[in-house]
Amino acid sequence: MPDPRIDVVVLTMNDRPSEEAAAQETLLAQAGVDVRVCVVGNGCEPQIVPPGALTVSLSKNLGIPGGRNAGAGALGREPDPAEWLFFLDNDASFPRTDVLARLIAEAQKRPRAAYVQPRLTGPDDVTTPRRWVPRLRASRPERPGTITTMTEGVVLVRREAFDAVGGWPAEFFLYHEGLQLAWQCWSAGWNGWYAAGIRMHHPLTSPARHALFHRLAARNRIWVAYRNLPAALIPLYLTAWTTITLTRAVRSGGVSETLRGIREGWTSRHRQDRHPMSWHTVWRLTRVGRPPII
Template sequence: MNDRPEQERAAQATLMSQQGVDLRICVVGNGCVPDIVPAGALTVALETNIGIPGGRNAGAQALAEASRPDQASYLFFLDNDAVLPTDDALARLIAEAYQHPEAAYVQPRLTGPDDVTTPRRWVPRLRAGEPGRPGTITTMTEGVVLVRRNVFDALGGWGASLFLYHEGLDLACRCWAAGWTGWYAADLRMHHPVTSPTRHAPFHRLAARNRITVAYRNLPRSLIPLYLGNWAVITLARLLRHGGTHESVRGMREGWALRHAQTRRPMSWQTVWRLTAAGRPPII
């Protein structure tokens, strides 16, 4: 959105410095024409801001159209305020994908610029107090993630209607439902400013709305009330400490009112079992 020029330059510089990989880059302007574009990169200038997942889909589509028939094997999504701290980060991330062929996506450990601080919300699994422990994961941190291109295309990409928040959970659910897993490469770090999601005005509303949307799209019908009941309790506890009650209630109302507009592709009970065996039953 051309609102972070210094961070944009830093993100692109670390991307262009990567060694051992063949990169095809697309910069997406969400409601703008991108001001900062590396030499040889594609650009997509969306007339309006269609949200982060929709913007990512537009970039992936542009790369697909420009690369036919020689498609890349992987898509790497990088937010414009994140950086790759070493010039072999992408090569190492792809090596992790080769070592874990069952994983549709590979997630590095996201830290602050100090290479140490990892907020709990950035750890894509339960037991978030151990961010340095690698393993199978059932969700993802969307801003720095590697996804197999064939899986991404087969699943239809990111859930664009979510606009912002929980699109990684939605895509991860669909990956697992299709028989894949995810892998957390905790030994591989990438950097992001340590900020609060509440800096975005619609956080409380969209987070609450999208929880309902993701549950209604992906869960067996009998698990939806259990999942949403758990998250209602968690949300209430957080609101008592941090505020945002009015917007969260508004988001819940929106999500519930719009639930029947969603395309339901509920996961099988076999997938429920696989998620549970991986340490995250889909009621948490």
């Protein structure tokens, strides 16, 4: 039986040459899979490209979801696109040579899983910040199970589901695009799986290091709610989220930018493409422990 084929998208701005070279080295070492790679230069010409890989050079920075869509689109236009897509941060790495093969095996056992998420750890293979655990009860990152969101930078996605829901939300530019994609997959009848026994490595960086973090995270959270939730749940979800977010911002900084993002998200919400999930989907999310009000 031939090895399963997988298309891998790597997004770059040529800003992490050593990390990117290491990431690609571990990618090319993956065994038991037939890998095709597309390196997308987000506003640049990619400088580190594996032999035989496709390249896409975007004339400007489209943001992370827009850049990933460009890579997935380029691979999809190739003859016989793979059934599986893998999105790889250019500073993430595979600690073993069987990671992709094991992720596909997990997905094949779960035909309704639109995406399969490995456990993301620091380079020590142990430390998993709470924000990298794609479910509630994040204190036990080693526990696998059904999930309703994802960690976007290292995730396996079924091409059929990705294309059916329109891919990543390019308008978001950065932050919460994984929640949007996951909720759209759930609305379409799919689900997600956290394969906690399969690890990926990533530097232990904070998203707050980006100047746009507080504003875009706040704006996009409102967009996600308005795009996806039934009208009755939007005020419940946003009240809970705003309380938590502003409390954190008061403690650690970013209040003014968070308020700016809330204002921007609220005033622009009607320009979003609204496709509210059914109450049946709300029940499905609630049943697996993540009701869409928190």
